[in-house]
Amino acid sequence: MQSIMKLRQVRKAYTTGTVTFEALRGINLMVNRGEFIAVVGPSGSGKSTLMNIMGCLDIPTSGEYRFENQLVNSLSPNQLADIRNRKVGFVFQAFNLLPYATTYENVEIPLLFAKVSGRKRKQRITELLARLGLADKAANKPTELSGGEMQRVAIARALANEPDVILADEPTGNLDSASGAEIVNIFRELWQSGKTVIVISHDVSIAEHAERIVRLKDGLIETNGDLSREQPASGTDNQSLS
Amino acid sequence: MQFSTIYNIFIRDFRKQKKRLTLTLLALGWGTISIMLLLAFGEGIHRQMHINQKGMGEGIAILWGGQTQIPFKGLGKGRPIRLHAEDPQFIKSRVPDIKYITGEYHRWGARVKYKDVVLSEHVSGNAPEFEQMRNFIPDRGGRMINALDVKLRRRVTFLGDQLKVRLFGDEDPIGKRIQVHGVPFTVIGVMIPKMQMSSYSGMDEDMLSIPNTTFKAVFGDPWLDNIVYQPYNINDMENVERQIYEAMGAKYKFDPKDERALGIWDYAESSREFNNMMTGIKLFLGIIGGLTLLIAGVGVANIMYVSIKERTREIGIKMAVGARKSYVLTQFLIEALIITFGGGFGGMAISYVMTEGFKRIPIESDVLEFMGRPTVSLEIGLIVVTILGIMGLLSGLFPAMKAASVNPVESLRYE
Numbered sequence: 038m039q040s041i042m043k044l045r046q047v048r049k050a051y052t053t054g055t056v057t058f059e060a061l062r063g064i065n066l067m068v069n070r071g072e073f074i075a076v077v078g079p080s081g082s083g084k085s086t087l088m089n090i091m092g093c094l095d096i097p098t099s100g101e102y103r104f105e106n107q108l109v110n111s112l113s114p115n116q117l118a119d120i121r122n123r124k125v126g127f128v129f130q131a132f133n134l135l136p137y138a139t140t141y142e143n144v145e146i147p148l149l150f151a152k153v154s155g156r157k158r159k160q161r162i163t164e165l166l167a168r169l170g171l172a173d174k175a176a177n178k179p180t181e182l183s184g185g186e187m188q189r190v191a192i193a194r195a196l197a198n199e200p201d202v203i204l205a206d207e208p209t210g211n212l213d214s215a216s217g218a219e220i221v222n223i224f225r226e227l228w229q230s231g232k233t234v235i236v237i238s239h240d241v242s243i244a245e246h247a248e249r250i251v252r253l254k255d256g257l258i259e260t261n262g263d264l265s266r267e268q269p270a271s272g273t274d275n276q277s278l279s
Numbered sequence: 280m281q282f283s284t285i286y287n288i289f290i291r292d293f294r295k296q297k298k299r300l301t302l303t304l305l306a307l308g309w310g311t312i313s314i315m316l317l318l319a320f321g322e323g324i325h326r327q328m329h330i331n332q333k334g335m336g337e338g339i340a341i342l343w344g345g346q347t348q349i350p351f352k353g354l355g356k357g358r359p360i361r362l363h364a365e366d367p368q369f370i371k372s373r374v375p376d377i378k379y380i381t382g383e384y385h386r387w388g389a390r391v392k393y394k395d396v397v398l399s400e401h402v403s404g405n406a407p408e409f410e411q412m413r414n415f416i417p418d419r420g421g422r423m424i425n426a427l428d429v430k431l432r433r434r435v436t437f438l439g440d441q442l443k444v445r446l447f448g449d450e451d452p453i454g455k456r457i458q459v460h461g462v463p464f465t466v467i468g469v470m471i472p473k474m475q476m477s478s479y480s481g482m483d484e485d486m487l488s489i490p491n492t493t494f495k496a497v498f499g500d501p502w503l504d505n506i507v508y509q510p511y512n513i514n515d516m517e518n519v520e521r522q523i524y525e526a527m528g529a530k531y532k533f534d535p536k537d538e539r540a541l542g543i544w545d546y547a548e549s550s551r552e553f554n555n556m557m558t559g560i561k562l563f564l565g566i567i568g569g570l571t572l573l574i575a576g577v578g579v580a581n582i583m584y585v586s587i588k589e590r591t592r593e594i595g596i597k598m599a600v601g602a603r604k605s606y607v608l609t610q611f612l613i614e615a616l617i618i619t620f621g622g623g624f625g626g627m628a629i630s631y632v633m634t635e636g637f638k639r640i641p642i643e644s645d646v647l648e649f650m651g652r653p654t655v656s657l658e659i660g661l662i663v664v665t666i667l668g669i670m671g672l673l674s675g676l677f678p679a680m681k682a683a684s685v686n687p688v689e690s691l692r693y694e
């Protein structure tokens with residue numbers, strides 16, 4: 038299988054004042070194209086940190102991160118911006134929609150940065166909104182939407198430029214179980230349509246759908262394996278790096 | 280980054296954030312207007328007072344005869360000291376610091392006649408130096424008394440502008456002959472109107488000037504009524520005064536310390552006081568203007584600052600979905616430029632229209648006249664707009680630059 042993301046000895050340190058804290062302490066991970074991975078682990082274990090790095094929202098302090106064989110550490114800010122724009126769709130727990138913009142306009146933003154023509158933008162947005170059941174909410178602002186709807190707008194935005202990879206950091210964390218289930222379903226469909234999907238979740242239902250579970254603890258991968266493995270070996274890191 | 284992309288998003292964001300942008304625009308515009316109007320009126324009043332002040336002349340002194348108070352070399356006190364026609368020349372030869380000096384005669388209630396109009400007017404016998412010293416500036420088509428007029432005792436006359444109206448109405452008086460004290464005179468000029476706030480012998484606009492030599496011949500006055508002089512340097516006034524007392528004391532035999540022997544009105548003293556006052560007013564207006572500018576600047580900065588959190592998140596979101604740094608910065612720059620141009624130059628334009636409108640208020644009023652003509656200064660306007668623009672730009676652009684330079688996660692986390 039073709040690998041799309043490859044992390045080798047990735048570390049991330051945060052410095053607050055004089056105190057340096059290592060949130061990631063040497064992550065080795067390989068993600069294959071078309072995989073559905075659930076990232077789990079206790080709070081503070083470094084899940085979001087890892088996800089931000091994989092989504093090119095942040096860069097590692099040391100170690101190597103390759104996205105589609107490009108060494109991300111060495112990319113310029115503009116190249117990183119272009120990856121975020123076209124190659125990965127990121128879904129946040131807190132939605133991160135522009136508060137003053139309508140559903141339509143929020144979904145339009147990545148298309149504008151990708152210089153998609155007006156006619157194509159309209160076509161693409163209409164299609165996405167219909168697919169996510171938001172057709173009648175096109176003119177509403179985020180404050181006029183429910184949590185589930187906001188998260189669907191965020192997913193539509195993440196899908197705007199048809200990225201191969203969808204990354205989601207606790208996408209159901211702010212939602213009730215019914216809305217959460219809807220969102221989980223969407224991710225499953227996306228995976229089925231061929232996208233690589235990586236989701237951080239405490240939500241067991243997502244983990245149930247995933248092909249593989251990556252369990253983090255204290256900035257390290259504790260277990261890495263598919264669901265059938267009840268008791269994964271501790272040295273899985275090397276095995277996953279082919 | 281493609282222009283159309285920036286344009287698309289910019290126009291959209293601009294519409295969406297109308298409230299914030301309008302507020303910034305208003306703060307900047309209001310700041311500009313208040314400072315510009317303040318300084319425009321200050322400048323107007325200053326100019327007007329300066330014109331009024333200059334009416335009688337600048338840096339001059341008036342010298343009269345007097346009466347001795349101190350006995351001197353066997354001569355008793357109470358002796359009158361009178362000024363003679365040759366005294367100005369005498370003083371000038373003794374006091375080299377004097378630039379202009381001339382003797383003046385006065386006759387009030389002289390009969391002045393032109394055709395059927397007969398008036399009783401004030402005649403002054405003076406000399407060409409009055410043009411410089413006393414602002415006897417001729418209006419177009421005419422001239423002031425010249426040296427030859429004085430030398431040849433010509434019967435020529437220079438009219439105050441109000442007197443001209445009384446005598447001639449709308450008629451052009453240049454070259455016309457009038458009778459003064461029964462003697463024919465030719466009108467050679469009319470004084471341009473001026474505001475005069477001080478005088479020692481009535482208003483110049485109501486006066487009829489003839490050469491002082493002619494005056495002596497026509498009216499036969501034995502003594503000068505007064506002398507007007509102007510030193511080269513206004514700071515030499517007191518020095519010159521002392522030297523005049525010494526020279527005249529020697530000539531007319533009085534104690535140079537006898538202050539009553541001559542009378543001198545140091546009008547430059549008033550000018551100096553006036554200048555001090557004007558400097559004070561200007562300083563005051565400057566301070567008020569500076570404070571207003573500061574308040575306006577803080578207002579602009581405040582609006583910018585208040586929206587930092589919101590804007591940082593906005594930038595974070597845009598960067599997270601693929602905006603390049605250049606796009607974010609271009610947007611902020613365009614925004615700042617629009618605000619600066621719109622608010623600043625709009626404010627300048629409004630100030631201009633307001634002051635122009637004020638000048639056109641058709642009310643005849645001494646108060647309005649004293650307010651003068653408010654004058655908008657382009658330089659001050661540009662300075663104000665630049666300072667406010669820079670303050671707005673810095674307070675808006677720096678956080679934006681910071682937000683655009685860090686990783687999107689950091690901007691998204693901004694609290």
Ligand SMILES: Nc1ncnc2c1ncn2[C@@H]1O[C@H](COP(=O)(O)OP(=O)(O)OP(=O)(O)O)[C@@H](O)[C@H]1O
Nearest residue numbers: 051052053058060079080081082083084085086087
């Ligand atoms: N910007 C930062 N500065 C300093 N420390 C940070 C920063 N971001 C994260 N950390 C620290 O790094 C560690 C990992 O954080 P991270 O957000 O990745 O955890 P997480 O696994 O996503 O937790 P949660 O399940 O609560 O979201 C935490 O201890 C956190 O305090």
Ligand SMILES: [Mg+2]
Nearest residue numbers: 084085086206
């Ligand atoms: Mg997290």
